[in-house]
Amino acid sequence: MPAPANPHTVEAEIREGHGKGPARRLRAAGRVPAVVYSRNATPLAISVDPKALREALMGESRFNTLLTLEIKGKTGSQARQVMLKAHQTDPVEARLLHADFLEVRMDEKIRVEIPVILTGKPAGVVEGGILQQNRRFLEVLCFPNKIPQKIEVEVAQLKIGQSIHVADLKMPEGAELRYQTNFTIAVVSAPEKEEVAVVAPVAAEAGAAAPGAVAGAAPGAPGTAAPTAGAGAAAPAAGAKAAPAAKADEGKGKGKK
16 A cells, blocks of 8 residues: 655756856746755755745644655656755745755654743742743654654743753653753742842041032132131120121320320
8 A cells, every 4th residue: 555645745846057047047937946965865956836845834843844855857757755954045035045955764863953842830930930941942863754843841840949951851752862961951940139239328527628618728729718807706696796896096096195
């Protein structure tokens, strides 16, 4: 019984020309240049319909989708199982400009990056802690037809100060993780305490200069007030009458008869 057809099938054509000129003409005709890379074969230059490729990658697996390329040429057609390796898009219009595919075999494992999804609300967050996700993607080794769409990590049991490491994860059947360091996936940290700065009052120094006076200025120097007559004399008490001013000619003529 023949194997069921891959629902993610994209038609392709072998292209003859290379360089900017032929690539520009392909895009003007509604197609984009692409290359299929294989382990034991020469890279194959093809062209694909960008709309058909985009629709084939719209599932939950996105760029980890296993594709079947139906390649047509002068000598006939051939089918290759591939995955999108890299692509180039226009930075302004976001349209596809080029695509690279990697041919895979169903009996050989490949390395793919799988998104990490945290599920549940940690007990430490309820207590006021902060959940931090340190890794959002993990490199997984699996067969092309058993690529997991995501890795779900339950974090509801985490309290403040507790964490989950890569060694704690349970992988789906047929997938495995390769790592040398047991790195952290998620952790619940204690909330940071707000520090209030207390500014101590500055005590007035003894002998401080009066407001308006220039520190260190000598008497008579610019910027200082000239002393007035009677300076330093005590001010009269409140309600007391001031003593009459001495007459300027008082005492003149005394002793003359």
